[in-house]
Amino acid sequence: MQPSIFNFNNHGVRIVLDENEQPLFCLADTCNALGMQRANPSRFNLNPKGTHSLCIPTTSGNQNVTFISEENLYRIVFRSTKPEALNFQNWVFQDVLPTIRKTGSYSARQTAFEELNRLCMQEKVSKDKGTFHSLGMHRRKHEKHLNAIRIATCKSNLQLAFEDSKHG
Incomplete structure (x- = not known):
């Protein structure tokens, strides 16, 4: 399974698609992009159904890496008070959701x-x-x-x- 890289705040976040073609986000990369320490799933009270340990190629060889669902990504971002997370929250709350409410799509x-x-x-x-x-x-x-x-x-x-x- 070869992940794609998505750039958020000048940090690469590895993303893979699950069996239903839904994106899964590397937890460690997500935490790094949001300026958070300790990328431990239990720290965030995540939905266990959206937490996956996947074996992927890394610079140190194949390793098991924790990936999270979009739902769990939002849980982390919306609980954070870091400036990086607040920028994302502002975009969702001030732009995406109002546009969806007004037009039905974004x-x-x-x-x-x-x-x-x-x-x-x-x-x-x-x-x-x-x-x-x-x-x-x-x-x-x-x-x-x-x-x-x-x-x-x-x-x-x-x-x-x-x-x-x-x-x-």
Whole structure:
């Protein structure tokens, strides 16, 4: 069983598909991406039906690695107060769920495209304003850095959605 790698917060998370073609996420990688120590399933009160020990190839040879279901992934993310998990929670609560409630579905490509346009416009307006005092410069530098990350994420989501639509 060869896992795929999904990039979250610049951390690779190994993913395999179960017999029903549902994704399973490597618990250790998930915890690492969320800045959590101790990737022990009992720590998180996970649903045992969604916890699997799978033998996969690693740099140290084949090893048994714990993978978790999507349900259990959400359990970990929504219980965490780490900034990395809060970013994911904000996206789900402020974007995904309201969009599903309003439209009945969620299109990562359309949402990423709209967000990319908004961020690029915000970046242009902010750049045109400019500022010359040190506090404003510091804020602008921080804002520019955050926008660059958000823009890169949107572009990445657009690419993933485009690739999915080609294969689906």
